[in-house]
Structures are given as structure tokens and as C-alpha cells.
Amino acid sequence: MKVLVVGGGGREHVIAWKIRKSRWVSKVYCAPGNAGIAAVAECVDIKPTDIEALLDFALDNGIDLTVVGPEAPLAMGIVDRFEEKGLRIFGPSKAAARIESSKIFAKEIMRKYSIPTAGSETFTDLSKARDYVIRTGGPMVVKVDGLAAGKGAFPCEDEMEALKAIDIIENGAFKEAGSRILIEEYLRGEEASILAFSDGKHVIPLESAQDHKRVFDGDTGPNTGGMGAYSPAPVISEDIASRVYDEILMPTVRGMAAEGTPYKGILYAGLMITDEGAKVIEFNCRFGDPEAQVVIPRMATDFIRPLLACCDGTLNRVNLRWSRSSCVCVVMTSGGYPGSYKKGFEIKGLDKVERMENVVAFHAGTREDGDGRILTNGGRVLGITAMGPDIKETIKLAYRAVRKVDFKDNFYRKDIGKKASYHLDGM
Structure with missing residues (x-):
């Protein structure tokens, strides 16, 4: 069967990589893909939000299954459009995707069906939101209602931080996604x-x-x-x-x-x-x-x-079977992320990672230039992923691989997986 993966990040790389291993799959396409995905799929220069172009490609190329990676095309109704044409596509309908595209909708579902969640208040008038913050004090979490690439939630320890978050939203950082906001109870835990x-x-x-x-x-x-x-x-x-x-x-x-x-x-x-x-x-x-x-x-x-x-x-x-191995992914980013950053720096050392056992460099923000060099092309650049017998050894393996990769101004956290070690040490 022929499979089309929609998207071009690290998530889509691992999806395409895993699908390519299936005995039922003869061909994998990815739109638009990236420099790493090109090793496991044929990349197609179509944006994930260009639903009509994706639909035409699927029809013209006899695609048997489309798997949608990012949330934006799901929120736009790609599943509905493909199903109208009788195509098989993995993902929720536009109406069902509101569970992510509208945090207020999701909260309403949780309240109605008694699903445990944080208490919250909804605001369209940000002056009233400020009054609420001043009246109740911190800590609290301020969230925009719409899609914000994972950056639309502001955990605030006090009212000053909450008021600053509201200012950022009011100044248009999230455009239409910030036209309504939630102010939530600050949950403590892990x-x-x-x-x-x-x-x-x-x-x-x-x-x-x-x-x-x-x-x-x-x-x-x-x-x-x-x-x-x-x-x-x-x-x-x-x-x-x-x-x-x-x-x-x-x-x-x-x-x-x-x-x-x-x-x-x-x-x-x-x-x-x-x-x-x-x-x-x-x-x-x-x-x-x-x-x-x-x-x-x-x-x-x-x-x-x-x-x-x-x-x-x-x-x-279906019965799912799982490896007993642990898996750790360390994300390498461009310097400055999640704020502004520069692109186009050459990534070196990927060949060394490829020679390591039980390690895969899943590409997120990369592209290949005309000379065959792999360049940075986004905020999150690589997800260096390792598999191992236990979490501690797998963390060490992942970071050994990370240290083999280099590009200008790269950044990564040094403590991925430490919480797991704390839990296991306390058992």
C-alpha cells in the first residue's frame, strides 16, 4: 500500500520511519518532509495546510492511507475533505479536532462529562481578565484559546506574571488564537x-x-x-x-x-x-x-x-505489543528558541550518529542545500533518540549521541530523563 504522511517535523519523521518498516507498505510519501525524512520517504513540496493540493496528490497517486501529523490541517478539516472523496485518512474530523483547536471547547467537554481537570474562567474582555487576576491573585495559568504551537500557556506564580502574560496576548502575539483566554487553577504535581x-x-x-x-x-x-x-x-x-x-x-x-x-x-x-x-x-x-x-x-x-x-x-x-526497552529523546534547538533564531547553519556529525547502534536522529527543522549539506531550518532542529535496556543507560547513550552533533549556536537541555531516575532510585 501507498501511504502519505502530512507534515515536516520530528513527529512526522518518526511516523514515516515506522510506517516504512511495515510489511504492508510499498511506498511512503511525505509532504513537505525534511532532510531526514527524505531517507525513508519521497518528499513532496506541498504545505501541510494546502488541503486541496494534498487531496489532488492523494487522488493522482493512488494513496491508500494518509496520516496527518500536525494539528493545523486537522483543525482546518483535512479529514472531512479527504473522506468526502472516499479516501482513508488517520485523524479526527474538524469538529472533533476542536478538542485541541479550542481550549474552551475542551474545557466544556471535560466539565460536562466530569473529566478531572483544573478549574478555570473564560474571558473575551481582557480588562475583565485583569480584574480577575488582581482580585484572585496567583498562582494561576493563563492560556490562549486557539492553536499556538505549544507556546500559548503561561504558568504564572503571581499576579504580576499573569498580568504580563495578558499584555503579551493583547499585543497580538497569538493573533486570532488569543481572542479568548482561559485563566486556570495552577495544578501542583508532575x-x-x-x-x-x-x-x-x-x-x-x-x-x-x-x-x-x-x-x-x-x-x-x-x-x-x-x-x-x-x-x-x-x-x-x-x-x-x-x-x-x-x-x-x-x-x-x-x-x-x-x-x-x-x-x-x-x-x-x-x-x-x-x-x-x-x-x-x-x-x-x-x-x-x-x-x-x-x-x-x-x-x-x-x-x-x-x-x-x-x-x-x-x-x-487490535492488540498492541511493546518493547520493554526505555527510549529517550533529546531535542537540539537553534540558539534563541523559543524566541527569535537564525537558520541556515550546517549540521555536522550526523554521520557519526548514524553509525551508532540503537540511536536515531529524527529531523525536525532541517533542509538539504544544493551541495548535499544538511542545514538548520527551524527552532527545534533534531531529536536525538536512543533505545536501551533501562532509563539511566539510555539517557547516557542519548547524550553521547548529542555530543557528536554540532551546529552554530545549538542548544539542548542537560536534564532530560532525570525525573525518571529520581522515581526509580526511590523505589
Whole structure:
């Protein structure tokens, strides 16, 4: 079968890489792809948001399955458009994708179906939001309603930080996405992620992961799209995983169906593990990035099986098998990220990483120039990913690989996976 992957980041690289290993797949395309994806798929110069061009390509090339990586085309209705033409596509409809494209919609679903989450207030008038901040004081979390590439949430320890966040939103940093905001209760605990396949009725959770959102070590600095991840996450015990399934994943899928918007695809639950149990910080309508880079490699089942089952409503016939190995991804970024940064620097050392066992450099923001050199082309540049027998050894392997790569002004966190070590040392 022929598969089209939509997107051009690290998440799409691991998706294409895993799909290419399937015995059922003869050809993989990726639109637009990147320099690393080009090694496992034929890259097509079509933007992920150019839905009509993607549709024409799928029809013209006999694509059997399209897998959508990023949230923007899902929020624009790519699934609806492809299904209108009878094409099989993995992902939620435009209406169902609102679970990510509108944090206010997601919060309404959680309230209606008693899904544990932070308390919140919604504002369209930012002057009223400021009054609320001054009246209630910190700590709190300020969030824009719409899509913001993972950067639209501001954890604020006090009212001054919250007021500054509102100023940033009011000054147009998020455009239409910031026309409405949420001010949430500041949950205390440890963050983790559980992703799950859904065919609209059935749910199969994937293995747990933990992302590192803040840019600097020790979870400090501004939020990013993700600076690294590892799987499994020891903070998610068997009991917590079971409760997440019963109290969060299944009620969400049942609730979406009851609303007339069945949820098909991958449901990402960003969680805070509190003293009271797991609470939802956010839902995403696609694979997390970099969580995908540490969860998908651990899947022993042919990746195509659950993707097709979600499309066809047959997920109850699928049993996922998992490697017992640990997986760690360290994201290397351009200097200045998540703020302004420069592009076009040559990346050296990738050949050394390719020669390492149990290590893959998943490309995020890269491109190849006319001379065959790999250049930086984004904020998050590479996700250096390692597999190993346990988390401590895998962390060491990942960082050994990171140190073999070099490009001007590169930056990465030095503490990816440390929380897992703390949990395991305390057991």
C-alpha cells in the first residue's frame, strides 16, 4: 500500500520511519518532509495546510492511507475533505479536532462529562481578565484559546506574571488564537502524557511518556514545543494508568460521540499527576512532539495495524505489543528558541550518529542545500533518540549521541530523563 504522511517535523519523521518498516507498505510519501525524512520517504513540496493540493496528490497517486501529523490541517478539516472523496485518512474530523483547536471547547467537554481537570474562567474582555487576576491573585495559568504551537500557556506564580502574560496576548502575539483566554487553577504535581488510539468507540492507550516543556534545565524558562521526552514514565503507575483510562480517556471518547462528533485518531492527554490523581492539563488531537519520538519506536506491533483500525472502526481487534526497552529523546534547538533564531547553519556529525547502534536522529527543522549539506531550518532542529535496556543507560547513550552533533549556536537541555531516575532510585 501507498501511504502519505502530512507534515515536516520530528513527529512526522518518526511516523514515516515506522510506517516504512511495515510489511504492508510499498511506498511512503511525505509532504513537505525534511532532510531526514527524505531517507525513508519521497518528499513532496506541498504545505501541510494546502488541503486541496494534498487531496489532488492523494487522488493522482493512488494513496491508500494518509496520516496527518500536525494539528493545523486537522483543525482546518483535512479529514472531512479527504473522506468526502472516499479516501482513508488517520485523524479526527474538524469538529472533533476542536478538542485541541479550542481550549474552551475542551474545557466544556471535560466539565460536562466530569473529566478531572483544573478549574478555570473564560474571558473575551481582557480588562475583565485583569480584574480577575488582581482580585484572585496567583498562582494561576493563563492560556490562549486557539492553536499556538505549544507556546500559548503561561504558568504564572503571581499576579504580576499573569498580568504580563495578558499584555503579551493583547499585543497580538497569538493573533486570532488569543481572542479568548482561559485563566486556570495552577495544578501542583508532575506532568506526564498518555496518548491513545480511538476509532470513535474503542480506545487503546499507548505507553506513557514525559515531555519537558520549559526551555531550560530544572523546568525553568518559557514554554516550548518540547525539549525532550522519555518513555515509559515511572510517575504513571499501573493504578494511575488504569484510572486515566476509566476516568479520562473513555469518558472523553464517549462524550465526543454523544456530542455528535465521534473522535477518531490519536487522543493526546497531557496530564498533571496530583495528590488527588491525574488531571487533564490539555488535550491534543495528534501525536505529541517529541512524545511520538519515544513512544512509537517502542511499539512492537506493525504500526499500520492500529492506524487502519482507527479509520475502519475495528480497533477492538487490535492488540498492541511493546518493547520493554526505555527510549529517550533529546531535542537540539537553534540558539534563541523559543524566541527569535537564525537558520541556515550546517549540521555536522550526523554521520557519526548514524553509525551508532540503537540511536536515531529524527529531523525536525532541517533542509538539504544544493551541495548535499544538511542545514538548520527551524527552532527545534533534531531529536536525538536512543533505545536501551533501562532509563539511566539510555539517557547516557542519548547524550553521547548529542555530543557528536554540532551546529552554530545549538542548544539542548542537560536534564532530560532525570525525573525518571529520581522515581526509580526511590523505589
